[in-house]
Amino acid sequence: MKKIKRWMILGALLAFCGCNQEESLLELNLYKFLYREKAPVNVQLYDSVSVLRRVPSAWQLRNYAISNMAELEYVPVEGDTLHVRLLEFSSDMSALAFFLNSGLVQESFPVVEGNFREIAMRGGRRLFVFRYGLLRNYERSELERFVQGFPNYRAGLPQEFLSLPISNRAIGQTSIQMRDFLGVESEFPMLILGYRGDDVFWNAARSWGSVPQDAWQVWVANSRKLHRNVALSADTVFFNAGAETRGAALRLPDGRVVCVWGTLSAENLRNHFQKAAQSVYDSPK
Incomplete structure (x- = not known):
């Protein structure tokens, strides 16, 4: 009887873990995702290999750990087609990095591409690019509801960004x-926020997760090669990041890397750096 109970518990745990594992686009029945109560008239799926052949090389998706892609077509009314390109990345961080860095997608306002308009929205590790004719108008709220209908929807900046100081953040x-x-070439992604106060601009950054000691040491060594006047004080690395730009970086005991740099006096750099390091250190790992 005890053995049966153990197997029942093990089975329940496995089922629980399976339920919490995110389904990929290749596992979803995309015909079930309706727009204006209508299913897509066409669905095309691409895995991580075929998507690189489908999308222009200028997108550099290989650098952002692309996993899968889907292309859907909806016909809300006769003569009107809504194209949806759905990019799925390996993590929220990779999706957000492409969203912020590529310059190929726009969230705030639709951009004109030939005879079409395009607007993008992110939900967790997925990026939705909507494309429709110039003479058509789609309400943003409708598109948002469509995005929110997909499993594991998450909006806003990941929690890791929120661990950096809040005051004086520069919009955008x-x-x-x-x-x-x-x-400097690195083996770890860094999340960066800009700050402005008293007519001074600076940046604070933290690693996405823990950084191995050897990867951190390689970055410090490569910084030295750039003749940045790198100096060590205890566990903190001080360096020059450009004309009149000072910086400081530290690998915390839990492995997370924190860095601050900007046109700051030595005292202001020390104050902003200590604040950022403490904020990240106090945040959940």
């Missing part, structure tokens, strides 16, 4: 550096 100054950080 958000980015992710994937394969190099401050012009």
Whole structure:
């Protein structure tokens, strides 16, 4: 009887884990996702290999850990077609990095491409690019409801961004550096926020997750090669990041990397850096 109970518990745990695992686009029945109560008239699916052949190389999707892609067509009314290109990345971070860095998609206002308008929205690790004719008008609220109808929808910045200081954040100054950080090749993505106060601009950044010690040391060594006047003080690295631009970086005991740089005096750099490091250190890992 005890053995049966153990197997029942194990089975329940496996089922629970399976339910919490995110389904990929290749596993979803995309004909069930309706727009204005109508199913798509055409659905095309692409895996991580075929998507790179389908999308222009200028998109550089290989650099953003693309997983899958779907292309859907809806006909809300006769003579009107809504195209939806749905890009699925390996993580929220990769999707957001492409969204912020590529310059190929626009969220705030539709952009004109030939005879079409395009607007994009992100939901978790998926990016939705809507394309429709110039003479058509689609309510943003309708498109948002469509995006929210997909499983594992998440909006806004990931929690990791929110661990950086809140005060003095500069609107629109958000980015992710994937394969190099401050012009130095790196093995860890860095999340970056811009700040402005008292006519001074600076940046604060943190790694997406924990960074191995050897990867951190490689970045420090490569920074030295750029003749940035790198100096070590305890566990903190001080460096020059450009004309009149000072910076400081630290790998916290839990492995997360924090960095601050800008046109700051030595005292202001120290204050902003200590604030950012403490904020990240106090946040959930």
